[in-house]
Amino acid sequence: MREQLLEEKTTELEQASGEIVKLEEEKSRFLHFISIAAHDLKAPLTAIQGFFWVMLGGFSGELTDKQRNMLERSSRRIKELLNLISDLLDIPRIETGQIVQEVKEISLREVVRRSLDDLRNLAKEKGVKLKVELPQSLPKIQGSSSRLQQVITNLVGNAINYTPEGVVTIRVGEGGKDMRTEVMDTGIGISADDPPLSDVSPPWLVTPQG
Known part of the structure; x- marks a missing residue:
């Protein structure tokens, strides 16, 4: 048996x-x-x-x-x-796993600036005002500069596209041991039925230096 x-x-x-x-x-x-x-x-x-x-x-x-x-x-x-x-x-x-090799010390302020530089003309076309809230002092973080810029550009770009003549706000600040980047708009927003961003965002490590 x-x-x-x-x-x-x-x-x-x-x-x-x-x-x-x-x-x-x-x-x-x-x-x-x-x-x-x-x-x-x-x-x-x-x-x-x-x-x-x-x-x-x-x-x-x-x-x-x-x-x-x-x-x-x-x-x-x-x-x-x-x-x-x-x-x-x-x-x-x-x-x-090759994407992990791109993780290094980067400036989040510079990443946000480059992301918005690519989107200002789009915002102007749509009649959308871009509002940026950055603290005077931001620590260096560990991450992939190009990939993080890609994520921020996609989020802000979507916010602009779905915000008719409104305001898109990009806010950066510390959230405990991590840095938090928020994109808010006066458009239709994300439905409660949509998957959380943690499920759709790529798994690139971004943590404060040290």
Whole structure:
């Protein structure tokens, strides 16, 4: 009886092991597909962005204010698509743990400044006022500067897009041993039925220095 039970459990373990191997193979193929698709999309978009920069730089002739405005808006949309592609390319790196190598000492004030620099024109187009609340003194933190900027840019960008002629506030402060960055707006907000941000935010470590 005991030998039969042991044999059944062994068979179950072998079947489970086989299923795990299949899932890992499918995940590997999926990540490979994402990587190829993202690279194939990135090349032509980068070329288009380059053409926009040439025209905006005046190398192809003088531009009217209307033409410049249209090119600047198109260029920003291309940049948003390139950022999305970068997100896709990050998925395999997160899976293999490579993203952890980017963690280092950074200035949160500088990260917020760069994030908002990319969004001020969008806010102006939407008639949205950006309000920034930063303490005079901010400690250095450990994290990935580019990834943290990506998260803040996405949050503030979404707030701007869903706030018709209102105010988007970015507040940074200390929350116990951690630094807290809050994005508030006068738009429709996040529904209580939506998943918490901890479930949708990427797992990049950000903690105060020391």
